[in-house]
Amino acid sequence: MHPTKKIRQTDSVAFLGPKGTFSYECATQVFGDAEYVPCQSIAKVLETVQTNKADYGIVPFENSTFGTVLQTLDFFVNTKHANDSDQPHGFVILDQHYLTVHHNLLGQDTELDRIERVYSHPEALGQCSKWLDKHLPKANRVPVGSTAQAAEKAKQDRTAAGISSIACADIFGLHVIEKDIENLANNTTRFFVIGKKVRQPTKNDGTLVMFTLNHDQPGSLCDALAIMKDHGINLTKIDSRPSGKGLWHYMFFMQFDGHMNDDKVKLAMKSFKPKVLDFMIMGSYKKQLQ
Amino acid sequence: MHPTKKIRQTDSVAFLGPKGTFSYECATQVFGDAEYVPCQSIAKVLETVQTNKADYGIVPFENSTFGTVLQTLDFFVNTKHANDSDQPHGFVILDQHYLTVHHNLLGQDTELDRIERVYSHPEALGQCSKWLDKHLPKANRVPVGSTAQAAEKAKQDRTAAGISSIACADIFGLHVIEKDIENLANNTTRFFVIGKKVRQPTKNDGTLVMFTLNHDQPGSLCDALAIMKDHGINLTKIDSRPSGKGLWHYMFFMQFDGHMNDDKVKLAMKSFKPKVLDFMIMGSYKKQLQ
Structure with missing residues (x-):
């Protein structure tokens, strides 16, 4: 089954929320119309599937610039503790999906000089380190739980900016101060689709x-x-x-x-x-x- | 040569500063009396050796709880770009040293309730995540360049704390709010000693x-x-x-x-x-x- 094909209309899908995150963008590309369950951390996405509160989950696994997503690896490590089986309890990886990721600096003010803090997910801060080093060397980089939460934070503080998807500019009513500030063009994140059952083999x-x-x-x-x-x-x-x-x-x-x-x-x-x-x-x- | 033995009295050693960091603690264990050159980032430590501004450098490579130090790996990756030789330009790993790392919560106030922000190096925030999740779930975790800088920040703000070495309590005049808050006992960091020439082989x-x-x-x-x-x-x-x-x-x-x-x-x-x-x-x- 092609991963961009919808599975069922009524599927529920756990993702790193809120709506507007790259995980959400990936989830909608894979599942289309579905019931979306926002979670506060990658660990919570996996736990939501494990405890049957969602049918599927979407977790970032690696980014082409910044490497493997450590929170996902560490959750996988933890699933092994006290589990004698050779498969994880309550979930399995059943597909993957690639999402081209563009990071944008969003804020209420468009003047770079006034920005004292830049909020984003730690991975996104890493993926934009070169632009930040050059254009905002003095601004404090503050990690938050998601790129959408970064936009929320920027909405509350005129001296702050968030690194987020372009969709967040609309969702939170923010200016796009600078587009595409990622270190490398073709910045892509590879997500795993998690569920209860492995899919049929293809030839690839x-x-x-x-x-x-x-x-x-x-x-x-x-x-x-x-x-x-x-x-x-x-x-x-x-x-x-x-x-x-x-x-x-x-x-x-x-x-x-x-x-x-x-x-x-x-x-x-x-x-x-x-x-x-x-x-x-x-x-x-x-x-x-x- | 045993790494805890001094090499020369007048050696200069670059480390992730300021004094009071774990890198400094490691450097003094390896080199004893030497001229110490504090650097603002791991990349700067390596550049300082590459450009002959110090004879040696100390860089963290991996921690027993939190894994490989990504900044060090990424600097190594960058040394390869546009270098056709099969050895890095201007430095080589010549030894390693293990340091048992204890993290401590330092602050001006000893009341946990009043702490709104916790400063530390990103790796240290990761190494203490369980204690922070349990005791300071609402405090913002703010990454700074070093564990000593975290103590400096805590000195400037009564509603903040820093995660730092115990030596920083004396250096910055702070209270030890809680000792040994690392996720795992025996939390150890492995450092590489960087210099110009590789040492003689031993049997091990x-x-x-x-x-x-x-x-x-x-x-x-x-x-x-x-x-x-x-x-x-x-x-x-x-x-x-x-x-x-x-x-x-x-x-x-x-x-x-x-x-x-x-x-x-x-x-x-x-x-x-x-x-x-x-x-x-x-x-x-x-x-x-x-």
């Missing part, structure tokens, strides 16, 4: 798994990765985060080509799993050109 | 390299990593960051056992380099128990 899928390693065994990372090569599976990315289980103990995130229900992938995972610890398949998604 | 070293891949060649990550296994070299960690060269193009950071001047490592790198692009050896360091 990707899978995300996570695992830890036994640090007492030298060579264990090489040994595990060699299994992917032995099974002819193309590795696309590896990340690591603190596992929360001890000093310098990491949770590895591995992305590769193929669907978790493909025979080839199942066979590879059967050999891979005994080589690692805390193994978990987070789900599969259709690969797309963006 | 590690090396950091970075590289990108040709995305048109499926299997290239597996192929490259398999070479490390073929040469019997133990991989300890892999990270990735946007390379800044195009959408979803990554710079990979690979850490492994052995010194860059060990024959075994040299041989492995000779086979590894043709398999990847933008290859760079960032340096080697003595592995230590902490």
